[in-house]
Amino acid sequence: DGGITQSPKYLFRKEGQNVTLSCEQNLNHDAMYWYRQDPGQGLRLIYYSQIVNDFQKGDIAEGYSVSREKKESFPLTVTSAQKNPTAFYICASSRQVSSYEQYFGPGTRLTVT
Amino acid sequence: AQSVSQHNHHVILSEAASLELGCNYSYGGTVNLFWYVQYPGQHLQLLLKYFSGDPLVKGIKGFEAEFIKSKFSFNLRKPSVQWSDTAEYFCAVNDRGATNKLIFGTGTLLAVQP
Numbered sequence: 001d002g003g004i005t006q007s008p009k010y011l012f013r014k015e016g017q018n019v020t021l022s023c024e025q026n027l028n029h030d031a032m033y034w035y036r037q038d039p040g041q042g043l044r045l046i047y048y049s050q051i052v053n054d055f056q057k058g059d060i061a062e063g064y065s066v067s068r069e070k071k072e073s074f075p076l077t078v079t080s081a082q083k084n085p086t087a088f089y090i091c092a093s094s095r096q097v098s099s100y101e102q103y104f105g106p107g108t109r110l111t112v113t
Numbered sequence: 114a115q116s117v118s119q120h121n122h123h124v125i126l127s128e129a130a131s132l133e134l135g136c137n138y139s140y141g142g143t144v145n146l147f148w149y150v151q152y153p154g155q156h157l158q159l160l161l162k163y164f165s166g167d168p169l170v171k172g173i174k175g176f177e178a179e180f181i182k183s184k185f186s187f188n189l190r191k192p193s194v195q196w197s198d199t200a201e202y203f204c205a206v207n208d209r210g211a212t213n214k215l216i217f218g219t220g221t222l223l224a225v226q227p
Contacts, residue, residue: 044155104156
């Protein structure tokens with residue numbers, strides 16, 4: 001089955017530690033996205049990548065970093081600089097720049113204490 | 114900047130009641146419009162989308178939405194809800210630009226009572 005895989009489903013970290021969330025897709029999509037979901041705030045875009053080795057900041061990129069070394073992978077690092085890292089993180093992908101439908105992964109719930 | 118407003122944050126209905134969830138966006142150009150649904154414990158799924166053509170769009174599970182350009186609205190409707198429609202519903206817009214960025218509303222949590 002084609003789709004987007006995010007692991008783990010739940011992640012716990014101590015404050016001050018960096019943590020990397022994985023996102024893998026086997027849909028052969030060019031574009032990938034990271035969103036953050038908080039209660040009552042919908043989804044907000046953190047970073048996106050339209051092609052391998054290229055990515056752009058979204059609306060709330062501060063305290064996050066990404067890489068796109070392979071087409072199928074788009075890991076997100078939540079750094080210690082992110083002031084409120086506890087949230088639900090969702091990865092998405094779309095076929096091409098000209099394709100507007102995004103497909104979403106199951107998400108990772110990160111808790112930082 | 115673009116924004117999307119969903120005025121109903123929490124809706125409670127009985128089974129067989131009719132549903133209408135409001136969605137308004139602010140953007141003067143041509144847009145694509147989406148409704149996504151997130152069932153409890155599941156990932157976001159596309160309910161329906163509007164790109165062009167007939168402004169009345171039919172989606173999965175009996176949902177439909179009407180694009181009214183003059184009102185910048187894309188309201189979601191269903192004539193008769195079921196308990197299984199309990200979920201969070203998100204309206205989203207993008208501006209057909211090169212970035213393909215989606216702007217989401219804050220979501221509406223629908224609870225359907227049996």
